[in-house]
Amino acid sequence: MRLSKNGLACCLSLFSLILVAPLHAAEVIHVFVALCDNASQGIVPVPAKIGDGDKPDANLYWGCSEGVRSWFSASKKWKRLPAVASPRPEILERVVFKHRERDTYLIADAWRGREIKPCLQAFVHAAGGLGGEVVKAGENALKAGGDAALVAYIGHNGLMEFNVDWPAAKTSPVPAGAEPKPAVVLACISQSYFAEKLKGIGAHPLLTTRQLMYPGAFALHDALEARFAGKNAAAVKEAAARAYAKNQGISVKAASGVFAAE
Template sequence: MKPLFLLIHVLLALSTLSSHAAPKQIRVFVALCDNKSQGIIPVGEKIGNGDTPDANLYWGCSDGFGSLFPRSKLWKVTDSRKDVSPTILRRLSLHHTSADLDLVADAYRGSQIQQCLKDFESAAASGKFDLVAFIGHNGLMDFQLPPPPITKGNKTDVAVLCCLSDKYFSPRLTAAGCRPILMTSQLMYPGAFLLQAAIESWHSGASTASIRSAAAAAYAKNQHISRKAASGVFANLTPSPQPSPQPSSPASSPQPSCPPPSRMP
């Protein structure tokens, strides 16, 4: 009886530990839209001012992260900070209302998009987070960055919501051990509703195909286009994408400019 009692005790202890597992950690980097410093088709002066997050297209507007996530019934704000540094103008911490997920998002000054992308890739390569995401303009169309560092054993999931992110970011991130779960293959509008849809699918253990489908449904609804057209915006990712040659330098050929959304928020 004693061995049986000990076994039951151990199983109960393991069950308790399992029920108190640490929340999954999500890290989000938002480069504020900036007409002056980014290679984009200019949007309205107010929403395209990268120094004013509360009115910015990617943060303060209705589809911006800093507006959409706090309004959502799926998330509860646990902390909100302003002017974290000269580079980071806003920081939001949130917890999912029905799943054990913690999320921290930073809004970077628009002119500091290069630093934002460096920090995003460093976080993605660090192995410290379960999911790391970027929202904003594809700065790799405008400038080059050294490849992210490689951390042994890194298996971080990543989502990059900017124009043509699969071409520019997937090779770099897979080489650092990351697993892309949502990337784009066309010019597009990176509204935060895409990340929200992707997270809901991701945390349930869905495949990359299901995550893509969830994002496409959200994009079709927001942009008033067909599901088929919306699906084409997002890359068809294999479960284990392999690194491929780096894309050519932005200086070697003209690059398209990211367009404003077809439906302004």
């Protein structure tokens, strides 16, 4: 077979892309954030500026000082990488961070507030190993979505108001040496709504919540650091509780009652 000049150029361009962005075997954490939105979510209203789900820069869960983008950007443990394009209209911004002490990346997506249902749908699909995607970060191509090592959701517990389609329950055992995908759900009373269903699709509800709560990014940040240190689920919960206690001005004992870990 003889390639035309255009066909040859196309093949060379594809080959160059593969060389420039090899699929990187790093650990990837994918965080799904449903922006706080007074207008469309069943929440206690917050000040209008931080509760506009169309404006991520000032949003409570994203651009505010305790939102995901701002908290991880300010962290000494993480380095924010150059901007990457949003993969779909519902995602207003995507940011990527690289841990400074380990080969771990964190990809966070800011979903438009009124798109909370597709955001949660994407999260549960990813927890079930569906919706894998490749995200380019500099010269590396990272496994995200259903191929991420750990997935997390931050935002309002939309399952209080609507249902999503959960992946088919997994009946086959986890392969030897493999572990169920850890999932974190920082939303009000998430254990009751997510934990058993996550286990049913083969995921591991690493950290969920038992009470009404404020899903600040500090809890995820410190829980991840405990996990990176090789600590067990109880210690991951304690790390989240300590961060929450500090933020809320309550005792660690009271904060521990907010979280559940398995």
